[in-house]
Amino acid sequence: MNKPLISKAFNPDNFRHQGHLLVELLGDYLESALQSSKPVNRWRDPEDQLTFWQNDYKEGDRELGRFFKNLIDSSLHMHNPKNMGHQVAIPAPEAALAGLLTELLNNGTVVYEIGAPAVVLERVVCKQLAQEMGFDPGKADGFMTSGASLANLTALMAIRNIKAGEDVWNKGNNKQYALMVSEEAHYCIDKSLRIMGLGEAGTIRIPVDEHYKVRVEMLESAYRAARDRGVEVLGIIGCSCSTSTGTYEELEPLADFAQAHNLWFHVDAAHGGPAIFSKKHRHRLKGIERADSVVMDFHKMMMTPALSTAIIFREAKHSYRSFSQKAQYLWEEQEKKSWFNLGQRSFECTKLMMSVKIYTLLRQYGTALFEEYIDYTYDLAQSFAGMLKQESDLELALQPETNVVCFRYKPGKLSSASLSKLNSLIRKKLIEDGEFYIVQTQLKEDIWLRVTLMNPFTTTVELRALLEKIKQLGRQLVSEQ
Amino acid sequence: MNKPLISKAFNPDNFRHQGHLLVELLGDYLESALQSSKPVNRWRDPEDQLTFWQNDYKEGDRELGRFFKNLIDSSLHMHNPKNMGHQVAIPAPEAALAGLLTELLNNGTVVYEIGAPAVVLERVVCKQLAQEMGFDPGKADGFMTSGASLANLTALMAIRNIKAGEDVWNKGNNKQYALMVSEEAHYCIDKSLRIMGLGEAGTIRIPVDEHYKVRVEMLESAYRAARDRGVEVLGIIGCSCSTSTGTYEELEPLADFAQAHNLWFHVDAAHGGPAIFSKKHRHRLKGIERADSVVMDFHKMMMTPALSTAIIFREAKHSYRSFSQKAQYLWEEQEKKSWFNLGQRSFECTKLMMSVKIYTLLRQYGTALFEEYIDYTYDLAQSFAGMLKQESDLELALQPETNVVCFRYKPGKLSSASLSKLNSLIRKKLIEDGEFYIVQTQLKEDIWLRVTLMNPFTTTVELRALLEKIKQLGRQLVSEQ
The missing domain is CATH 3.40.640.10 (Type I PLP-dependent aspartate aminotransferase-like (Major domain))
Incomplete structure (x- = not known):
């Protein structure tokens, strides 16, 4: 029986060709991400994103390299030092190859x-x-x-x-x-x-x-x-x-x-x-x-x-x-x-x-790799907590014990409900902006900003820039109200 | 803070270098596997396998390419047309790259x-x-x-x-x-x-x-x-x-x-x-x-x-x-x-x-790829059933409706208990031999041999060879008893 599509899909030369291209694409991604010069994320509304990929599917453009490139560009760049979001590993490249x-x-x-x-x-x-x-x-x-x-x-x-x-x-x-x-x-x-x-x-x-x-x-x-x-x-x-x-x-x-x-x-x-x-x-x-x-x-x-x-x-x-x-x-x-x-x-x-x-x-x-990583990211959280304590319009929720830090923007005397609303808005603006990625959480009744310092290349430089951006967004939002 | 191991692990050049080597290794694997000239599996007893990898871990040989090569060689070669075992996908190479x-x-x-x-x-x-x-x-x-x-x-x-x-x-x-x-x-x-x-x-x-x-x-x-x-x-x-x-x-x-x-x-x-x-x-x-x-x-x-x-x-x-x-x-x-x-x-x-x-x-x-695949593997199961029906010392359990076929070696008049034991032994020998990979199952009280024709490159040639091997092993086992 003739199996044209199967023969094409399983062709080893095609695999080698596409594989080398992908390794280069991912190498470029890594280099760019690690330098933190690029945004972490390129925000698109869910419905817009859906339209984009529905068209991709319908158009039937069969260029795999272009597809992979689009996918990388639309994804969250976990390896970027300005990614401080979720508790999900920044994979070491060799582990991804093992994958x-x-x-x-x-x-x-x-x-x-x-x-x-x-x-x-x-x-x-x-x-x-x-x-x-x-x-x-x-x-x-x-x-x-x-x-x-x-x-x-x-x-x-x-x-x-x-x-x-x-x-x-x-x-x-x-x-x-x-x-x-x-x-x-x-x-x-x-x-x-x-x-x-x-x-x-x-x-x-x-x-x-x-x-x-x-x-x-x-x-x-x-x-x-x-x-x-x-x-x-x-x-x-x-x-x-x-x-x-x-x-x-x-x-x-x-x-x-x-x-x-x-x-x-x-x-x-x-x-x-x-x-x-x-x-x-x-x-x-x-x-x-x-x-x-x-x-x-x-x-x-x-x-x-x-x-x-x-x-x-x-x-x-x-x-x-x-x-x-x-x-x-x-x-x-x-x-x-x-x-x-x-x-x-x-x-x-x-x-x-x-x-x-x-x-x-x-x-x-x-295990020395993991010791180095734990020590670096946990210590960085302490440094970040120290930075937060020095800022009069920022508040640290509690002294961190890991690489998770909860904090909020707190200008002057606002009710806790107003603070929750304000910090939630700050985060929304941050996400849409795309330079940084952080998350938020609820502690007791209130919304707090939250970072997990998962990226071993994040330094106090990015953290300082994050705080500046948050204060700037916060001031802007307060003045607009 | 100095992060020597982290810096090494996340080095993009290292990723590119190792990535290209791995693509070549896997390309070689695919080529070799698809030709079915190589055994499906290289059998090693669990305890021997454990000793092998415990030594690998202890030795601290840091040559990633050699590790990957050893791993590929010790794995079951799913892409080999003589793999007819479990209901697990034979991945299309491009899907693995997406992975x-x-x-x-x-x-x-x-x-x-x-x-x-x-x-x-x-x-x-x-x-x-x-x-x-x-x-x-x-x-x-x-x-x-x-x-x-x-x-x-x-x-x-x-x-x-x-x-x-x-x-x-x-x-x-x-x-x-x-x-x-x-x-x-x-x-x-x-x-x-x-x-x-x-x-x-x-x-x-x-x-x-x-x-x-x-x-x-x-x-x-x-x-x-x-x-x-x-x-x-x-x-x-x-x-x-x-x-x-x-x-x-x-x-x-x-x-x-x-x-x-x-x-x-x-x-x-x-x-x-x-x-x-x-x-x-x-x-x-x-x-x-x-x-x-x-x-x-x-x-x-x-x-x-x-x-x-x-x-x-x-x-x-x-x-x-x-x-x-x-x-x-x-x-x-x-x-x-x-x-x-x-x-x-x-x-x-x-x-x-x-x-x-x-x-x-x-x-x-x-979806045409999947149509081609379903049609090919389901039809192959019908061909295999036809082959089994023509063999007097082999028995088809039931007419297949998918790509799963259950059958057994049945020489002359043996009790069903003896047939179960015999077929189970045949499969054990097959696994240790490593040329083919098939599984077995229990239907009612009896053990039957079982293939799932998952590999789109399996043809009646491999199936015929499988039956020959089973009959040969069966005859040998019967004569030894």
């Missing part, structure tokens, strides 16, 4: 035989991580999964299956189960518990103090109140760090509490976990070695393209308890636990070769 | 402003898909997510939130809910319902006939029996196609049944959905236009690197009903539904630019 390799090879990692090297690299990476966290790597075990939301769901499933006083996996929920967690935890925790059919009562939210840390003195009463309502508390979750403010919870009191009540102790270290590699900052994670399970993203603070998340269990046997599944076409011996058939433990049935990307960085640079 | 672009840019697609073009391309792709499925693209809406397991969970969540007679999202499960589905459905359905706290009773398994299609005449009694047990049935799921045998369910009777009982009608078309692009095979999906929701993978039959899955809802409003989440740092106006802020609908909080890869193929080749 190209996995995109083409496309081996799965659910069964050893279809993705042998990637399966094994996942083990090497997870064992290394277990060791860094202070677990016994001989006893601990873990695997990788598609993002921290899924990793946290995976942990919560293990907790319910292990800690519930009934066989929930087979019999379903017959009681109200709940987990205790900071009110500042990532929204995926609450979402997961609702997915699990536990409703809003599945999350026992512990209030935080003025530093956005869980008020440890409230744990006992919250626990008792839940039990008095007939709720079976299964575990407690520590946040390392919280999402909005980047605050590290004190893990040791949580570990003590879990131990006292025979609860599972889980730590969501999606963003803040890699501080474990820093001699200077690892004290923030003291107590993590007492966790029963830990989730950590490589695609936040480890320069790895998304999605790439590890979940580590202190005891290997627990890593098999999240899901239990029979797939006739995957495993012959359904009951045998094999470390190398990862699908026995993972949510995914097609699971990416995600270990290759993080392994590439570990292999090339060791 | 490189997304690996480096790493924009998220949860909020419009951080991944504008990829968000918009997701809309273009989903609208096109809705149209092909026979939905009104003006009314239908969808988005992409990380794999079909997650897409099915997303659909099930919408079903429970919409169809349950209580507010499960907030109040939790207070009843036994269930879905009706073929006993041959993918294991992710049962797993999702257990995650949702519904236990084994959450799945009402409908038996299949000898063609592995749901026995429609049993729907009514199964439904009544469930209601008599106090179970609230929320919906029915059609499989297009089943996983083990690749059988398409008759969708129209399921749609009728759903309509009669006011149930949600969901279709898991992860593998078989793309037949919608084939004039010759789209009749298999007749009735899909009556589905309330459909899941379809691009990373199975659409040559796109994993993970890349669409979930399409017939009515746009339902696409917002799976999850409901507040994330202070993402959306200012929490309640406003915006098509361009995909995180309001997705499970993921960091969501990949996955649309770029499938869009690249659609833009370059249109």
